[in-house]
Amino acid sequence: MDYLYQPYTSKRTSAISNKGMVATSQPLASQAGLDMLKKGGNAVDAAIATAAALTVVEPTSNGIGGDAFAIVWMKDKLYGLNSSGHSPSTISIGSLKEKGYEEIPKYGFIPVTVPGAPGAWAELSERFGSLPLTEVLAPAIDYAENGFPVTPVLGKFWEAGYNKFREVLEGEEFSHWFDTFAPKGRAPKIGEVWKSPGHAETLKKIAETKAEAFYHGEIADKIDNFSKEYNGYIRKKDLQNFQPQWVNPVSVNYRGYDVWEIPPNGQGMVALSALNIMEGFDVQSKEEVGTYHQQIEAMKLAFADGEKFIADEAHMKVGVDQLLNREYAAHRRSLIGEEALQPEAGDPPKGGTVYLAAADSDGNMVSFIQSNYMGFGSGLVVPGTGISLQNRGHNFSMDPGHVNSLEGNKRSYHTIIPGFLTKDNKAVGPFGVMGGFMQPQGHLQVIMNTIDFHLNPQAALDAPRWQWMENKTVWVEPDFPIHIAESLRRKGHNVEVQVETGAFGRGQIIWKDEETGSLFGGTESRTDGSISAY
Known part of the structure; x- marks a missing residue:
């Protein structure tokens, strides 16, 4: 592979190592993954730690309430994981048209689909991980609980997201997003420390129960109650019916x-x-x-x-x-x-x-991606949890004859x-x-x-x-x-x-x-x- 050694006039050169590597869009997140490798974890442990940390330190792009996909190279074999969530069972084109919708909105409860990211972490950890999930999610929990300083590009997109939501989000249900991500009535400034205790508590429960609390327990109840309060479609049974697919x-x-x-x-x-x-x-x-x-x-x-x-x-x-x-x-x-x-x-x-790549000294590698879609997602945060719900359902078609038409219990075309x-x-x-x-x-x-x-x-x-x-x-x-x-x-x-x-x-x-x-x-x-x- 001679291209690895080709000189280039860019300001940065490729990083090189022989024990382990994590590459992602946020330094604290990549360091969380490296910590797992140094503790004896493998590339999967590193990828999960990095992904979980990214929900905290780059909330402008992903969150606990988003989806995830992974390609894993483990012991010289390739595996794929689709952990994208399906639409709520009761939603339909007809029900939206009865409410006056001719297209699927970007924000609010209508485009919310079942979050798949927590299920991906648990599934990957169970099948390939070598460290307990409680240890793997510890860095993310620490960042959420004690805070981290906002980095330059993150701060730029955070402010843009805040300004957009301030213009387009109307309704009491969106107040929890502003309470969580703009607690001082504005986006956090570059270098300012931001923390999310509710996010930390949610990550702890996911770690301790291997995501059972998210899909079957108290977190599922909170999502269900929030949705019912504002006439959303997603229910606890939708969360219970979710399973990542190999x-x-x-x-x-x-x-x-x-x-x-x-x-x-x-x-x-x-x-x-x-x-x-x-x-x-x-x-x-x-x-x-x-x-x-x-x-x-x-x-x-x-x-x-x-x-x-x-x-x-x-x-x-x-x-x-x-x-x-x-x-x-x-x-x-x-x-x-x-x-x-x-x-x-x-x-x-x-x-x-957010996208991340991880590799360990045994030759194992992970290609991992997760997202809320359109930055912060639906504009909805489940009260007290830090869970920013995705709006992936916006990608469905309202044309009943289209293969990607909106139906209940269906995965949308995914980016x-x-x-x-x-x-x-x-x-x-x-x-x-x-x-x-x-x-x-x-x-x-x-x-x-x-x-x-x-x-x-x-x-x-x-x-x-x-x-x-x-x-x-x-x-x-x-x-x-x-x-x-x-x-x-x-x-x-x-x-x-x-x-x-x-x-x-x-x-x-x-x-x-x-x-x-x-x-x-x-x-x-x-x-x-x-x-x-x-």
Whole structure:
């Protein structure tokens, strides 16, 4: 893997270690994971500790009330975990239309689905962990109980979230969010210590009961009572019926490497479909307009298919094998010409988020992602618990004929996706780029930066990114090459320079060098990214 050693002009180089590594968007969280490794825990213990800590130290992106997915490489075998929650059993398109809704709102109880993150922690710990869950969640509990100083990028997004909620949230049910996240009548300032005792108590109960209290006990009762008080749909029986699902990750082979994603209901299939299309192009150079044009067009076609066909897998009418069919990819590839396309779905053959990566000295690795969606989620915090409920149900369709239509007990089309890379049945490592519908686009760019353009992990993340938005509109970062942007415009792309770098996702990478056994890590320069290693 010569790309690990390639020099690069970015301000930061890849971190290197040989005992263990945790890469994530917040220094205190990555340190929590490293503490587990130093105590004799494995990569799974480190990932859980980091994930739980992130619910405290980066609440702008995730929380106890969100969902989670994981890809685990354990003892030379790959495992997938889908811990996304389903919709409440009593919700339906008809019930919403009776209340006057023509679309699913972003905030309040209607888009709330069952939180899956606590179940993911417990499930991973039970199957693969080597330390007690009480010990693994201890750092997160400490941060919640005693507080932590707000970091720069976190503070920026916290203030933006507060200002947005102050404008759009109306109703007594939202008061608990402001009590929890703006206790002084404003967002906490950078460097100011923020704490959440209710969050700490909830984490303690999850740790002591292995999440039973959350889904079957007193925490479930509190969620149920809060929902009933404000005519929400979610009930204790919905929490009781939840169970994380072990799944087989799906992959495509891209130029000799196997790229792995979680199967639907997640949008990892979009990344794989786009890579399948790109596989057939002879990509010569990164900084050529043709390369960017092909990447953007491939992503547009993959997203069009994803929007039409991806849903809860039990409801899909087109299977994974059909969407990843090589002949179908060749057909989609043939649609890409010299001009920007208006994307449309094809006809396959019938048949706010945080990301972290962890690795230990035994070769075990974890790719883990969790989210509340849209930053702080639904705007609802269960009183006295610190639980910020997700609004993942906003992704459902109100069209009864759509595969992702709103129904009770159904998982929605999901944006958060962990990635993993292998070669010749050996682990290369975990990777991910968080950020809504940027995520599969980030996966495509990071993988091509690595495999096609031979960039080391830090360079692969630091390289300027683009994001296709809709129709022919593409956002690019301020440091995106100007001559490439102008050339793309001449091909019919509506290229817009976006100053807000938060729009382009936040990624983490850990690659293992098979020859030396050393770990090479990259972390996101667009946020308070941090790698803890020893």
